[in-house]
Amino acid sequence: MAVDEVVALLQTDSVRGLDQDEVERRLRRFGPNVLTAKKGRPAWLRFLLQFHQPLIYILIVSGLITAGLREWVDSGVIFGVVLANAIAGFIQESRAENALAALARTMVSHTLVRRSGEKREVASANLVVGDIVLLQAGDKVPADLRLVRARELQVDESALTGESVPVAKSVDPVPEDTMLAERIDMVYGSSMVTHGQGTGVVVATGGDTEVGRISELIFSAEDLETPLTRKIARFSRVLLYAILILAAVTVVVGLLRGKPLLDMFMAAVALAVGAIPEGLPAAVTITLAIGVSRMARRRAIIRKLPAVETLGSVTVICSDKTGTLTENQMTVQAIVAGSEHYEVSGSGYAPFGRIVRMDGREDDGSRALAECLRAGLLCNDSELVEKDGQWQVQGDPTEGALLVVAVKAGLDRAEQQARFPRLDVIPFESRYQYMATLHADERNGHRLVYVKGAVERIIERCDQALDGSGRLVAIDRERILGDVDHLAARGMRVLAFARLEMAPETERISHDDLASGLVFLGLQGMIDPPRAEAVTAVRICQEAGIKVKMITGDHPATAAAIAEQIGLVHRRDAALPVVTGEDLATCSDGELQRTVEQANVFARATPEQKIRLVQALQARGHVVAMTGDGVNDAPALKQADIGVAMGRAGTDVAREAADMVLTDDNFSSIEAAIEEGRGVFDNLTKFIVWTLPTNLGEGLVILVAIFLGTTLPILPVQILWINMTTAGFLGLMLAFEPKEPGIMQRRPRDPETPILTSELIIRVLLVGTLLLIGAFGLFRWELAGGASLDEARTVAVNVFVIMELFYLFNCRSLDRSVFQLGMFSNLWVLGGVCAMVVLQAVYTYVPLMNELFQTSSIGLFSWIRIGLAGLLCYAVVEMEKKYRRRIRARKKEKEGR
Template sequence: MTLPRPPPAGNGNPPWHALPVGDALACHGVDANNGLTQEEAAARLERDGPNRLSVQPGRSALQRFLNQLTEPLVLVLIGSGVVTAGLGEWIDSSVIFGVVIVNAVIGFLQEGKAEAALAALARAVATEVTVLRDGRRRRMDAVHLVPGDVVWLSAGDKVPADLRLISGKQLRTVEAALTGEAAPTDKHFDPLPADTLLADRRNMAYAGTTVVAGQGQGLVIGTADATETGRISGLIAGAPEIATPLTKKMAEFAGLLLWVILGLAALTFVIGVWRGESMAAMMVAAVALAVGAIPEGLPAAMSITLAIGVSRMAKRRAIIRHLPAVESLGSTTVICSDKTGTLTENAMTVTEIWAGGEAFGVSGQGYKPEGELRLRGEIAVPPAPTLGDAVSGSAGDMALGTALRETLLAGALCNDAALYHEHRQWQITGDPTEAALLVVARKGGLDETTLHNVFPRRDELPFDSARQTMATLHAIEGRSMVYAKGAIEKLLPACRNMLAADGSEAPLDTAALEASAALMATRGLRVLALARRQLAAGDELTEAAISAGMVLVGLVGMIDPPRVRAVGAVRTCHAAGIRVKMITGDHAETARAIAGQIGIVKAGDAATVLTGRDLARLDDEALKAAARNVDVFARVEPEQKLRLVRALQAQGEVVAMTGDGVNDAPALKQADIGIAMGMGGTDVAKEAAAMVLTDDNFATIEAAVEEGRGIYDNLVKFITWTLPTNFGEGLVILAAIVAGVTLPITPLQILWINMTTAVLLGLPLAFEPAERGIMHRPPRPPGAPVLDAVLIERVVLVGILMLAGAFGMFLLAGERGQSMAEARTIAMNVFVAIEIVYLFNCRSLRLPVTAVAAFSNPWVWAGAGLQLVLQMAITYWAPLNNAFATAPIDLRAWGEISLIALVAMGIIELEKRWRGAAG
């Protein structure tokens, strides 16, 4: 049997939404009344595969572990261990390999970003579906769906595949996870222009979206990887792993350090051999220099510093899934934020009401029924849930209720949604627009449950996409009252009068109504009109009953409102030199209004908003200019979000991308740091992101940026502190070879210094609190090195001080006739003493020691104390003397060591002050 295979969109072939229903069915060779036969469906399943997204496996645990051993500096350590083993220095070799393994284990445990985004996408497809096969409806697992199947949809269903809708009644879906638009989408079945954007394809339903009202039939036109969700999964899989600013800079830093170390080691070997030393001895010296110059503790210190940052961020409601992302936020220059659920509540909320010729503002956000209705600064309706005359009075009293009360009543009665409190949260079922009407009614003191008991529904006309109106009929003491809600352009022509403020009927003021609706629309509000009509007892609710003779009771304007804390967060980001850009799938006017309210653009300005259709016309260079200059992008599709992020990155920007939907996932993965919403976000977004906000609040990003900047500062402090020791150790070895004297310090002693001080002295810097004014600095330039010229010069200065102190004391001990073990012990303690005092210098790289609160970081004092204890042990405890070739020294030597350390500290402070005065 030859199965029909419809031509793909493109290459002159129309996309599915542009085809009439009959043509779409013909392309698949299927009859809408009978569906596919079981035999044909089985053959197509064999051809196209199951309706399940492909999942690519991540790296194995072994691969991740071996990856820790391929860093350049680690390879030098491994080479040094091999050389020392070849020379018979088994203890030294064992210690070197021990350091390598410890670093690898730490890196292995801390790494491990799970590549589960595609698995989460697979879970987004419905598991059960009603399908038409052999002329009969049957329930089956959605994994068995094939192109050409006819499926049935009803309220509450998750769409199981991409569908070309072919018939139905009042079908509405919520597609926020795919398109970014919070409001439900009304569906129809007529063909659309070929260039219609994804979010506007009203004759399509897409896998993973949800049906909230009505019912319908759809032709399966794409399953598994061929769905829009599958296409997004391909974008995620194709997005490369982006190296964070920290990993990029540390890779450059390690590469430079590697060549310096190898150069010095080679120079040491050549000079020694030229002076007549044996090659074996010079190989030991070269290894000693390499081991001394390599900051062995840096990888572990970096991982632990970042891990401390992870813990700090978790307390501020930001969960880090990938360690280097901790620092990435501190480097961020641009935040690209989704609107729905990130900058906004992701809950339709009534914010304005026009009734009786008066405008009311509504406070409160989301589905929590707390807030007030205000008129010109005065409370118009008490927030307490009392029904007043609307329930306890007579039918006549009810008819004469205020226009505002009647507007709230109409919205609550002409409504199929439900609002309930569960698990400490207010939740809804049904249409979010209708739920917003229930919430505002409760803010006005009207409870829908009580209303339905007092005014029971007798009949209804469900919402119809053609008339764009819903109506319900209620019994009121022997009379019938119709309440209707719908689009103002549909409902207004059916009205003969309107309610005045006191509830009496007045002539319809069309101009005032249209002006109020237009004003609401400019603020990005979705406007609904509400009307009523009294019928005679026994009259039925018909289309004719609501097509004329209605009385307009009011207008409501609703929007997915901005989060209150997002306004301050955006302001702080701007003060920190970080641009915030909104990239959303919602409508342009809504995006512009929200951007103005939050402060992304100036409120009231005619800010430029580019839509997905605008972006599609831009080449790469024009897109770069648009990405740089425009701050609001609307009606944007997933690959366009991805393209915008890449355009910003191509200009050297460090990009953070926030989002919560399936449509955000590719851009989340492509960004330097992807930030997903933990409460309202999809699993897809969470798995593609490097960071998850547990409170779904954009303001948490501000706190995370502050933490990220502080963490980077602490890493630079650690590097500035640790490098002089390595530099000084290398200089001591080189100086000894040039001078033709015995090495003042052995490779094993060097490892002791590097590893103990890195843990006890270096790591406490990770606990340094953020310095004042950290959020008033501009972002670090993306191309800036880890250490600037000032800090490099300081590293050289401190390294020279260590060289002078340690080498000088070693030579002095020899002149006094002290043993080689004593001389080397003195030299080793000089290094540690200078490191201890330099640690306090490094608590601030710009300010003097006295400007830093002495006990703001008690870990510094604890680490210095423990380091002194260890130095006493290696100097005076026999087992350590034997293992490390050290020996006890006298008090005079300790006095000289202390004096050298204090002199070094004073010189460093003078250099700081000189820099400050020069700056």
């Protein structure tokens, strides 16, 4: 709509603004210009939900039964375990959802408006539709505005659109179906004014703004379970039913054999307590927490604990472009001057690099090149500064790139400014699309005008061009436009440079002065270059079977050029090189799933489309990691299996919606985090494979005793001692196990694959059976040899502990021998073993422990038999692993043939 139509529709006045009475009426009708944060769960409810787990229910019921039977020690230990797990889970629980609160903070500010014909500063929360807002450089836009006036107005909309450079604005209407990133007559809440001035009429506030719409998308995105939580939940349900069935069988069989009901209840409790891996919740939490600390050292901060393991399951990474795959620092990479083409080395704002001809030769003193660089240096309002060892640009990134390349050529800005002091300037205006500065030439007494801007606007004002030797020649516009097309095809933003000599007495310049007669100096092509480490990281991910897809709000040509440089597309004519937001808008869900599987680069994508892309990949069975830094990325970050936000350039909204934050905004840190995530899953699997045989063996010992009608070899309180102490001093040491070699050469795990493969299930059954034989056999041996019941039970408990101790060395690798890993590569294991031995000595020989746990001292020969049982367990498992390795080698050999 035209400006006048908009003003009339909103019943306002573009000069006077609204009257205060009308403002108050609209405020009552539409509400304040704020976003309402969604309340999270209260702390007490989050604590109670820690008990909402099937296995915890069994422990609570077991504790209540033992308390009813007045077995106070047993009951106290059970409830102590339950409470400890609940506290650990509560502490590690993710913070309540703060994304909307962060969005609300982006809207809280003061802004300058015109009301009743007067300028007033008001809280942005009190803006209403129809208010006339005044904008200038440095302001945060307080609501969605339709521009009614704009002078040299440029707005940074990267948080909303992903556009890597500020957008020049105007009041001219655009077609109704124009994409958000190209609506030059609108400015949106939370964007920043970087240059110029403007006036706009408020057309949307609060939840009706683009930011408000994104907030709704954030909360419409699902909170997905991680692969680990899904698997553990499935495992817990199976275990729950198995325990209940076996406990019921225990009671029934015992009663049929004439055993007292009270004894059978205790046996059922012992079976339940034995079969439940009490240490598993704590082990999962601590293993993930160790992964968090390791990732933090590699510049990845985990906000939600299960995200550590999810990283190890990732099959697709959807990455933003600007700042993640690229430097987020515009860099001049190509120059055309005096008919010569030059390449520029170096990246970012560090002024180090070389300018060479296309054939690799150094520049031999081209006057056209020198003048082109000098124009970029002097027709420039930005500054290049070094701060804390880092080079930064204060001002426009494009102008910063021109400063850097001039320094690379040996031009000193202070020296050039002293020789060519600035007298006047024509600032950039979107209507003219160029900037010009007037300088005095102190050596020759001339006046020089340097001009930079859009190629079409510059060359139409040029009559001549400067060649390499400094002579004036006729301008060849067709060749220049061909050079521009060549640079643009590489994804570069191209600026043209020209100069004009003026009379010595000239003190001011105007647009009329520059209408014709300019001398063309050359072109400079710049781009936000890919990070060198990101190129390597993308290759490593691809070798690991992880697909990398670029989803950006930037221009398709720029996206294609960067994608080619980092290896996401290898031929510019390949099928589906770049899919645009317009293409996505016409795709059905089925077509989108096929498209997202084939294409690797998506440009001009809106927030809704980013969510659809993530959902389409998830529908194909992928585990998706999504990176982003802007408000527009937040919904997709929340929808993804793991959202990755940028720590430096990222908005609060993106960080709050994400599971992980990168402190260096670098894609290579994602690859490092995935490597750590795979290591974490390996260590969790090792712990589960280590702990389950104990629970199986304890349950089998109880079942066999009931079926044989004999005394229980171990009591419930003794089972809890075994499970909790060994989990803490032995099993948890596996959390510190270093990553195994070749971890990033594996294919990603299928999300539907259970934690335990058939091979590992067989190993669990094997070791559980060995524990049954060892504990039950030595228990009967001790009784047959005249030992007391307490002594025999003490031997049975120590059999479990020592066999677990030896089995721990088997579990340091699920495939390799401990000697291949190195006995001392995980000193935590050796420390845990020593601590466990001391603890068992205390358990066996300290009178207080004997009284609490109904144990008794045992002799040397009992310890020798226990030690032999542990050694036998280790040897059997190593033989099984060797057998598995041999089978895999034969299978691989057959496949090779």
